[in-house]
Amino acid sequence: MMELDHIAVAGTDLAVAVACCEAALGVPMGPGGRHARYGTHNRLIGLAPRLYLEAIAIDPDAPPPPDARWFGLDDFSGPARLDKWICRVPDIDAAIAALPVAGRRVDLERDGLRWSMAVPEDGRLPFEGLFPALIQWHVPSPPGQSLPPSGLTLTCLTVAHPEAAALEALLAPHLQAPLVRFEPADSPRLSAEMTGPEGAIRL
Template identity: 40%
Template sequence: MQNKIDHFAIGCSDLETGVAYLQDKLGVHVPKGGKHAAMSTHNCVMQAGNESFFELIAIDPDAPDPGRARWFTLDDAATQKRLSERPRALTWVVNTTDLDRIIADSPVDLGEVVDFARGDRTWRLTVPRDGSLPENGLLPAFIEWSPGPHPSTGQQDLEVRLQSVKLTHPDPSRIEAMLTTLNVRHLAEVSQGEAGLAFALNSPSGSVLLD
């Protein structure tokens, strides 16, 4: 089983606001991506190095109600309040070659496995039915792609690189134990503090921490 960071998500109240915020922080204009019909969301994306990508995501105001809770807590009132203040780090997603084993071994409920498709690519992703995030986003979602080149290879390279996923928690050993069980301990830095998620990036504007 191989696990690596697939992508990481920054949420925003609307994509225009998020793009402007990232232009100021990173010195790049994140291009439009696509729409997620099953979740009534849309995104902007760019490469982030090592076959991973950066996702800026928001509720799609032109899409109908999805008939279920949107992913990444986007329907949650507390998340919406936070995003009204500024874009925020929401979650990170790990690319795995054995999603079923990850789910079987997980110490927490990762949610249901939802099948998605865009064009000729399909993927399976863990999505809690209530739209929550495992450990409030400190534990990743997991994705398994259909065979083929990673989607990041078709995205623009704006010289933004993910340096590390940073997790803080009052009981870091508990989070570390969960990450170890999920076989992803090597993919994040864990330290003690108020529970939080952040992404350390190198960009045309220098080193930037997005939380």
């Protein structure tokens, strides 16, 4: 069973991605870390209920990875934006067996965190990147539980795509995420609705 774990704002530069988040949220992002395996770095902020938001970009100080970067970051261009949603699963191998389009298992760690992700060989997730990335945590308290509260609550994540009905049907037997809804649209996009200290937020 897949549950919403976190959402990600991508940028061509981490400072730009962080600025995009902070301008929309009205609160500062927290620290993050580096992902040596894929040559990326991030910053995080906790969201209720037991979720988080990640700003992520290629790390210019890291050596190039041996293969394609995750989240399609090798091809990312344009302004920073909400670009990915990530679902946690209890068994990554079983999840990949059920949804092989998710990619291959890659085991990762940083700063005391350990997890496995499904990453396509070319780094590009299906449905123009709007198929959810799959993650299995191997720590008792993943970031969605351990990050300090920010006062922000995710109330709805909309996955808009020309083939939204096909994506929803593909995921329906596995997805348990009441905050996620699918919507037909001319072009693929993600949008998140939240509440915070200053009221309603849309990212």
